[in-house]
Amino acid sequence: MGEKDLLAERFEADRAHLRAVAYRMLGSLSEAEDAVQETWFKLCRSDVSGVENLSGWLTTVVGRVCLDMLRSRAARREDPLEYYVPDPVVSAAGENAGPEQEALRADSVGLALLVVLETLAPAERLAFVLHDMFAVSFDEIAPVVGRTPAAARQLASRARRRVRGAGPAPEPDVTRQRKAVDAFLAASRGGDFEGLLAVLDPDVVLRADGGTLRAAASKFVRGAEAVIGQALTFARFRHTARPVLVNGAAGVVSIAEGHAMALMAFTIVDDRIVEIDILADPERLERLGIGQ
Template sequence: MTAVDDALVRRFEEHRDHVRMVAFRVLGSLESAEDAVQETWIRLASSDADAIANLPGWLTTAVSRICLDMLRAQRSRPRELIGHPLPDVVDPATTGDPEHEALLVDSVGRALLVVLDRLSPEERVAFVLHDAFGVPFDRLAPVVGRSPSTTKKLASRARRKVRGDTAVSATELAERRRVVEAFLAAARAGDIDAVTAVLAPDVVRRADRAAIPADRPAEVRGARKVADEIAVFGRRARFAAPLLVDGDVGLVVASRARPELVLTFEFADHRITGYELIADPARLACLTLAVLP
């Protein structure tokens, strides 16, 4: 390897983490992001690197185009059905470095990654690059193959989808979020008493058949019975995050950026009066998901 090649490697390595984070935010998978990083390096190594005045900007543009092509290719292939059957533990990464991917998911936000996965490839690239990395629209436009004004509209449309619309007042939403977060924390800890504290005495747990094993009932009634089975959900709760589901507070359990299980809730008097486990692919696809404000 020549001295010039060594220098180029060092220059690329200085920006590798940034390139990986751009790719991860756009793709939602560490494995796919690493593929995009490698392809970015190949393109850099085969280019006239000496003529690149702004290497970080060039790398951001290059990896964004690669990610856009990857997203378009994914959309052109039929997606395998999800949600049936749901594994006891949803691992955020079945290959690569699960701990590293989990840290990346936490840094970005599991709910945000799930919502981003529902955007079109062009919307996702425009939103992530502009809102997360501050890339101006005149630089973004050639990446998505649109005019700057159209690219701005793509990002704006994506932003509206990410934020969603709430079905209740801000005060009520905040209170319901507090209750759901307490429910989630108790489930993660396996604290039956803490779970019971946020459940109404006559709470009802419902589930579609894709969400539970065949030997479990589709409906369970009563706070103690519902709380006792939380241990089952608790194994998945590590990979759960609050989000807006059809305008109200819910929970999503996601494998990578794809929802495997969604919980919708009913509330009264600051307690959960009912919730439903949804894992049927057709039902999951019909839910409107957004990030909580």
């Protein structure tokens, strides 16, 4: 086996890990793949003969690639941040996934957490993701962000406070999640205001991302009564709700005339819905293969 073949074999062994790092950094499946590919190109152009821990080297390289992508993203993103819903990892509820879907599922992290990560500065996000999620030391993170190890530690600490301040940990039991989601859907269809009030947290947040083609569908709504108004309006449309898993949690794909109209992800705490994230961007829904 040639040197390049051996290098490719070692890289492939780390590909899933690198994709997981990039997905948490970028919140985009397509951009995560681009970052992993760029990491491969950098590996091919580098002399790593003296690198003792190639996996660690690749992790910091993909982190640097993602940091550059995050810094350039703000200039080209036109939609307001509060309307942006990160790319979800969607799988069929109650069915065995194929190898490719299992790989995507392994990349998944709670969509609510990804939304919070979107609010962080790029360097804060990198420090938090690499250290708190992948146990990379601050000595290794420091040169990536151009700071001292102590400053990198402060970046991660600030990010950690933002993440913790986003609310309590969601319900991990998918069966209990599904019960709350089903109650929400039934109450919405039945126009049951009291039923919706019972399943929604008083401070529930609804975030909808309609993309450029459905800009009118983009909105940020807070409070149970305001969310109920949106739910009852949406329920008037004749859509079929198909249960799915969104980043490992209970979710729903809304389908009309054979096309996915929206993907709804729910965050459940104490059997109440505290957050609803809706992706209604037709371009992204098609690109992600949702509803096919």
